[in-house]
Structures are given as structure tokens and as C-alpha cells.
Amino acid sequence: GLLFSAAVRDVSDRKAAEAELKALYERQRHIALTLQRSLMGTPPAVPGLAAAYRYRPATQGAGVGGDWFDLILLGAGRVGVLIGDVMGRGLEAAAVMGQLRSAAHALAVTGMEPRALMQSLETVVADLSVPDQLVTCCYLVIAPDTRQVAVCSAGHLPVLIAAPGQPAQILPAPVSAPLGVGGIPHQQTTVVLAPGTLLALFTDGLIETPGCDIEERLNALIDTIDNTPHGSALESAADHILATLLPPDPGHDDDVTLLLTRVPDAPQATAAIELPAVPASAGEARAFVEKALTAWDHGCLADDARLLTSEVFTNAVRHGKGPVRLHLRLDASELVVEVTDHSPHLPHPRLAEADEESGRGLALVEALATRWGTRPTDAGKTTWFTLPLSRKPQPDDR
Numbered sequence: 001g002l003l004f005s006a007a008v009r010d011v012s013d014r015k016a017a018e019a020e021l022k023a024l025y026e027r028q029r030h031i032a033l034t035l036q037r038s039l040m041g042t043p044p045a046v047p048g049l050a051a052a053y054r055y056r057p058a059t060q061g062a063g064v065g066g067d068w069f070d071l072i073l074l075g076a077g078r079v080g081v082l083i084g085d086v087m088g089r090g091l092e093a094a095a096v097m098g099q100l101r102s103a104a105h106a107l108a109v110t111g112m113e114p115r116a117l118m119q120s121l122e123t124v125v126a127d128l129s130v131p132d133q134l135v136t137c138c139y140l141v142i143a144p145d146t147r148q149v150a151v152c153s154a155g156h157l158p159v160l161i162a163a164p165g166q167p168a169q170i171l172p173a174p175v176s177a178p179l180g181v182g183g184i185p186h187q188q189t190t191v192v193l194a195p196g197t198l199l200a201l202f203t204d205g206l207i208e209t210p211g212c213d214i215e216e217r218l219n220a221l222i223d224t225i226d227n228t229p230h231g232s233a234l235e236s237a238a239d240h241i242l243a244t245l246l247p248p249d250p251g252h253d254d255d256v257t258l259l260l261t262r263v264p265d266a267p268q269a270t271a272a273i274e275l276p277a278v279p280a281s282a283g284e285a286r287a288f289v290e291k292a293l294t295a296w297d298h299g300c301l302a303d304d305a306r307l308l309t310s311e312v313f314t315n316a317v318r319h320g321k322g323p324v325r326l327h328l329r330l331d332a333s334e335l336v337v338e339v340t341d342h343s344p345h346l347p348h349p350r351l352a353e354a355d356e357e358s359g360r361g362l363a364l365v366e367a368l369a370t371r372w373g374t375r376p377t378d379a380g381k382t383t384w385f386t387l388p389l390s391r392k393p394q395p396d397d398r
Contacts, residue, residue, distance in 0.1 A: 043071035046079050048144070048331065051261040052234035054242055056205075065255035066093035066135075067203045068101040072108045075373040076336050076384040077144040077267075077329070080108045083156065083201040083259055084137035087178075096128060100135060111375025114139040114152035115188035118179070121154075122186075125179045135179040138201060144264045145329045145336075147195060152188040154179045157207070158218075160200040160225060161193060168198075168225040197263040198237075200225060205254035206245055221245060234260045269296050269330040277322025277341065285313045285326050289337070292328050301335055301387055304368055309337055311361035312383050316341040320380065334370065335387045342380040 043053065051071060057064065066086025074080050082104055086093045103124045107117050117139055125135055138156040142149050151159065151171065155178030162168040174187040193199075200221075207217035224244045228237045238260050246256065271292040275281035286306045293302045309326065316324045320341030329336040347362055365372050365385055372385035 043069065044073065046071050046073060047333070048077070048264050049079050049142075049261060050234050051259070052238040053259045054238050054257070056242070056246070056256040064091060064094045065089055065205075066097040067205070067255045067257040068097045069201070069257055069259050070101060070105055070108075071261075072105060074109065074111055074141065074375070075371055076338060076382075076386065077264075077331060078111075078375075079142045079144075081140040081142065081199070081201065081259070081261060082108065082137070083203065083257065084135060085156070085203045085257075087134045087136070089254075096133060096135075099128065100124060100137075104137070104139070108139070111373065113188060113376070113378065114141055114150050115186050116376075118152045118154050118176075118186040121179050122182065126182065133180050136204075137179055140199070140201075142261075142263060144331070145267050145270050145327075147193050147263055147266070148190050149193055149199075149263070150188060150190045152176075152186050154186055155181075157202060157204060160198075160222060162198040162200075162225055163194045164196045168200075168222045171199075193263045195263055195265045198225070198234075199261050199263070200241075201259045203255070203257040205256035206242075206258060208254065217245075234262065267329045267331050270328065272325065272327040274323045274325045277317045277320065277324050279314070279317060281317060281324065282310050282314045286310050288326060289328065293335075296330055298330065298335070298389065301389070304387055305335060305337060308365050308368060308385055308387075309339070311364055312337070312339045312385065315347055315361050316343075316383065319343065319345065319347065330389075333389055335389065336384060337386075338382050338384040340377065340380065340382040344376060344380055346374045346376070346381055347383060 043051070049071070053069060055067065066088060068084050070080070070082040072080035072082065084097070084100060084104070086097045086100065100121065104117065104121060107120050112120070118137065121135075121137065125133060134155075136154060136156040138151065138153040138159060140149055140151045140159070151173045153159075153173055153175045155175060158175070159171040159173070160168050161171045172191060173189045176186045177184045202221075207221055208214055209217065221241070224241050228240050238258055241258060242256075271288070273285070273288050275284055286309060289305050289309045290302045293299055293305060313324060313326065316339050320343035322341065325340040327338040327340070329338075369385035370388050372383070374381055374383045
């Protein structure tokens, strides 16, 4: 009887210990996943840009990894799309991911080109305390008016695209070495995509599975995209892709990220002119703006648009290098005005003294525009501002 009782207590103690270990493991996993989701953040909703994203933690181990993604509002309708993967598992990879995501976001909002952002991230990776850390990353910038997509990839899996009525294919772009290798320049390319083109970005957890050839899995993903009815909601498409590529409870040991978006429709109207960098060109720029807005039945915006264009254009003539390009874009909710010159020096607002004639232009832009900003270009810089289409045009505005 005593031996039986001792055996029962032993079994009960083991079961209690196992239950306690299981509960501890689940708590640790929950804490790790909560930390990772906090580090990963939630991309903002981007007006005019349809997007859907999915993240699945690994089903084995702590479940955390180094995947991250981001949608970044760059101003003037431009959107940055970022995806990356820190090689490795566990909290260390997640911590590195959090640092890189924050750095990449801060760099991206300055408007820098994808290649420059990738070169800057090289410095960040080199400064990390983790030796020999490798990171794959891909950054795209979508311009809504020209539908140009600038892309730079550091060792990341290819971006897939599917234009309306066309089969899915790999976005033609060079792929350089992962971040952390060092000494290898990153390459940038620009492609023009049709309105409504689907863009699919993902991490290796979606297509790399034990015992399967990665090329076969990539082709399976392409086939899955082709079999998704075009025009269907991106949320449904994301669910369909995951259900097809990752059956229930696959026991995968890597986290999975999928990001789908579409190239926006063309703007309602655009107009552009290039003028020499001389003071007289400011008057031509004002007249060009008024003529365009009148033709678009938005003459109600002409006064503010003329005034702000004159300030930005004059600033480019005075402090930049010509020729100066003026570009107008009419979207569903706002007017975007961009002034591009060939000087890399970015303008900065300053406080003007009472007896100074200059120094008030950018302060005026900041006061009247909905938003404004600058971004570097390969040849110089672009200064932009937006005005809302706040009221319907009246007959007197024409």
C-alpha cells in the first residue's frame, strides 16, 4: 500500500511539474511574441494604396524571429514598402530586427532613395553588437503619378508582380549581397508598372520548407497568385496564398511574412513644365499653375497654389541650380505641387528678422499647405506641398 501511494504521488508530482513547465513555456512564448509584435509595429493605412499583410510566428520553439515589414508615408503621394529578415531565431534576432526597423523607418521618411537607404543600413548593421549578423532587406518606393517603382534588394527573395490580365512574374531587379557582408555596393533600378499591378513581398518562411526545392516552392507561389482571381480583395488573396502554401499545422520552424499591395490608379490629371533658373521664371510658374487649375475646374485653389508655388520656385531659383521643373498632380482629395532643381542642398525654414525681405517663404508654405517636405534626388532635390480639394469649384472660379 505504501509503495502504491508513493508511486501515485510520484506520477502526480511529475504531471504537476510537466503542467507547470508547459504553462511557463506558454508564458515565455506569449511574452516573446508580444515583444516581437511590439518591435515589428503595425504599418499605417495609406490613403489610396490597397494593402494586406500577414505574419505567422513559427510553431516550434519560442516562435519569434527576425521578420519585419513596413509601409511608409513619404509625402506627395509617394509610399515606401519595406520588408526584411534578420537571419537567426529567438529574441536576439527579434531585438536586432527592432533596431533595424526603427532605423530603416527613420531613414525612409527623409525621402532618401532605396539605394542610399540600403547603404545607410549597412552602417547600422556594422554597429550592432551581434558579430557576423546577416540581414536580407528589400525597399521599394512607389510614385503614384508615373507609376514608377524604385527598388533595391540586399539579398532578399524576389518581389513578385502581376499586372492586370498578365501572369505573375519576378520583378526585374538586381539583388546584391545581404546587409552585413560589407564592401559590396547596392544597386537600384526603376521599373514602370501598370495601374492595378499586384506586388507581393515575402520572407523565406513562406517558401523554404525542409525537403522542398526553393525554386519549386517559388513557382508554386507564382501559380497560386495566378490562380487568385484578379480584382479580388487583397485580404482574400492573402488568405488564399497562406492556405495554399502553408497548410494547417505544418510544424514550420520559421516565421512567415507576406505583404500584398497594388500600384495605385493614375491621378486625375498631371501637368509639368521646365523653366530656366532665372527670376522671371517665377511669373511663368504662377501663370502655369493658374492655367492648369482653371482647366481642371479647380480655380478655387489658384490663389493659394500660385502664392506657394511662387515661394518654393523662387527659393529654387535663388539657392538651387537650373533648370527647375514644376510638376502638378491632381488626386482625388488633394493637389500636389513639386518643384525640382539640381542642387543637393535641402531648404530649411528659419526665423526672419523684422527688416529682412527673405526668410519667410517656407514659413508661409508651412502655414498654408496641408503638408510639405523635401527629398533628395539623384540630380538634386524636390520640394513639394499639398493643398486639399476642400470645396467644389464654383462658376466664379473659372
